[in-house]
Amino acid sequence: MSFIVIAVIVLGAIGLVAAIVLYVLSKKFAVQEDPRLGEVAALLPGANCGGCGFPGCGGLADALVKGADAGSIDGLFCPVGGSAVMGEVADLLGMAVANSEPMVAVVRCNGTCENRPKVSEYSGLRTCTAMNACGAGETACGYGCLGCGDCVSACQFGAIYINPETGIAEVDEEKCTSCGACVKACPRNIIELRKKGPKGRRVYVSCMNRDKGPAAMKACKVSCIGCGKCEKECPFGAIKVEGNLSYIDFNLCRLCRKCVNVCPTHAIEAVNFPAPKPKADKCGTGCGDGKCGIRK
Amino acid sequence: MGKLIVSLSPHAHGTDTVERNMYGVIAAMLPALLVSFFYFGLGSVVVCATSVLACVFFEWAINKYMLKNPVTTVCDGSAILTGLLLGFNLPSNLPVWIILIGALIAIGVGKMTFGGLGCNIFNPALVGRCFLLVSFPAQMTSWPKSGQLTSYLDAETGATPLSVMKEAIKTGDASLLDRLPDSLQLLLGNNAMGGAGTIGEVCALALLVGLAFMLWKKIITWHIPVSIIATVFVISAAMHFANPVYADPFAVVLSGGLMLGAIFMATDYVTSPMCAKGQIVYGVAIGVLTIVIRNWGAYPEGMSFAILIMNAFTPLINTYIKPKRFGEVVKK
């Protein structure tokens, strides 16, 4: 019987001593943390993607709290949470936040297997950086998507993937948080953060080829040849051609899509627009493609 | 004309492959295996065959059904090698069911839990052996005498040279050491005294032939085996001359699993350090630990534990001991 008593006493004594030590230490070495820090961090998405430019959400929360104390949180923005989250954070800190439009990553290359024929075979480490160091890659285009998926491994949200049919990267708009990790990962800088646009409607040049027209066309059927037709057509001055490559400024573009129609190589993409009404609308229901099966 | 192939340099590759290395080590183990058939007969055949087949099976099954890997590491010989090494580390009268447990632990716990070939921290065969040693101490330390070619579980057992040395140290009676076979007998493995030891360690000469073969084929470098054997030899010589109750250095080096461990277990690629300097540090440390465990530990043999302990230090050695860089300025 006595050994049970001894065990209880010994363990109890150890517990007591440990409790006292813990209590004393927690009082003596307590760290006073700004309570707002935890609250702000709780509002942030917690993905620690680094898209804001700080090391993780804790870093941004720290910067936000410090900024609020200093009187301004301008320039601090969580691209993942977007305006909604920043609004909540601003409310919490009693600050006003500049409204920022939602952005999305856009892959500016349409060099599918059909459009951009393979001219050689790559037999090395299958990462974009290694392939980029080796030369133009498997196609003759030295600017387009290499399709090895460095952006895919950089994305924490599973929002970008290599389409096995086209061999180029595609963005899942629903999942994309515009954190910009893919933009940094791409050795050819073909991914850009652009305004998501109303109902996701965007117009952009889906090509990065800066070669002269004939060379670009030889490498890829849908390359931008820098002809400048889009620049002339644009009523808003949103398009600039520099170094044989056209670029649409998304802040000026009003989505009129005139450039799309004049582009001789179909290098300008307009996405998420309703399909144009066919001239002979077979069914007359306005379904767009005449395949709905409803008789006129 | 076909397509042009592009890649970064180099565009040439040597003839070396993983398979060549693995099967090279297996080939180097063949002399010891054949000698063990000569000494232990049926028991050795059953134990080694069971161990190899079980290891290959577990490797295949775990890859296929648990990890859902495309099965790539079954044919490269690494599982066969682990199986053979495990078999070498067992007594020849061990029941099949214990061997199966050992193989499962070696492959399943020792290798696959860490991520398979190239990722394990500890030598899988030794993980299996040490698991069996602490789980089934009775079966794992009964050593059949050599020459019983047709017996398996029923083999007659006896004390090994190492247990005699341990006895001498414990009792402080140096005359016990007179029972030890002489060095030539230990080298060839035909010791008439008693239990011969595990399957693989019985004949030091056959193991040395394997070492010579691996050095010739450039499968391993000399650093690890030589540093282990030299360390053990030097320390045991010093101890022997200081106090004759410790056995003479030739007997220490030639008996037990020291040769097997130094040549085949400690030189395992995955679990040994990467640079020559580190390999020497690793070898010396294994030698010291082996002596310590043999002379003052609970077990008569310390090689397996010494290697496993140093396996754990390998990442540390790799971090702190670097090869000499080209053009490095030596600080005076």
Added chain:
Amino acid sequence: MNIRTFSIGGIHPEENKLSHDIATVAAPLPKQAIFPLSQHIGAPAKAIVKKGDKVKVGTMIAEAGGFVSAPVYSSVSGTVFKIDSVIDATGYRKPVIIINVEGDEWEETIDRSDKLETLAAHPELTPEEIVERIKIAGVTGMGGAGFPTFIKLCPPPTAKAECVIINAVECEPYITADFRLMMEHSDEILVGLDLLMKAAKVEKGYIGIETNKPEAIELFERKTAGDSRIEIVPLKQRYPQGGEKQLVDAVTGRQVPAPPAIPVNVGAIVQNVGTAYAVYEAVMKHKPLFERYTTVTGKKLAKPGNFLVRMGTPMKELIDLCGGMPEGDNKLLAGGPMMGKALMNTEVPVCKGTNSVTVISGDEAKRKPAQPCIRCAKCVSVCPMGLEPFLLATLSAKKMFERAEQEEIVSCIECGSCQFTCPSHRPILDNVRYGKSTVMGIIRARNAKK
């Protein structure tokens, strides 16, 4: 004979010197010659001709585009067809001058006679004049990297040159151009070495030759027998002995410290044997660098050979001289199999640094699939720089660049010994190269900030 070699690592790949005994022939003129403006390390040259201009052999068509740069000379006579961009050895489109060949008319200033001009006959040449003529003639390293030669002859004030080492090692498999050049123009090479020694103001010259070229060692030992300033150093066959740092180590026993140190920091100036010949021609014959010795080789080629090639000749024409491209999938390399550059098309022209056009065919052209690393440490034991390639590759792949910098990734000379020797066929150098270029970028950015 005291055979030396470098002290750390090294491998011995299969030699395949198929064209060892084949005498050099002059390759026919191309129909159209292509001159990349960037054939050297440093700033690209600037074109000084325009479409329609008439040029002769030896006419300058592009001037140096900066201090570290070199001019480009036409190797053919004819009309400038256009200034365009084509895919060159880098695999990207780069600016080039394309010239349509008409006849073969040389600039009058070039001395085309075979008479050997020795330095003793021209005591009036000052070191400065030699350097200036080398600079004007656009001579760059002929061994592959293509660093402008005159810069190596003007060491930074903190370093003092003590010797010139002629790199006649040719440790790359397949290539025999330097060997043929040595056998056919030994006298010119020795005058070239004299000139280099005078230009660098040193009294000691070494010629490092691997022992797989006994004829060359014997020939040069005979020719330099009476000259105590020049020493022929037979070297054990080992790759990458032709690397500057390895060669300095092998010949002088001194090791060049980690970057940014260069060989001249330990008193050595290393020049390729082809460069020595080009220096002779530039200084004594007033002939700018526009043709070179090139090996065209490959196991499946019908007739491998050595050619005196006008620069700008598309590689396809050279391969056709050797029996055409073999059937099936091939790898076309500018350079040898260890450090050569795989090309994306056969129209790439021969440049100043193209010492070989190598065709690798069949199974050898493709890499085998990579297996897991078994940590065999063979890459560590062969690394000539004493690095740990397996670790650098992993750190690069995991983007741990700070740690990679601590592990001295920038010391890597990209010789490929690690990948050559890896039993698991891992793409070690692909990863290390990525890590090295990223780390060098980080270091540059940090230095720029200071």
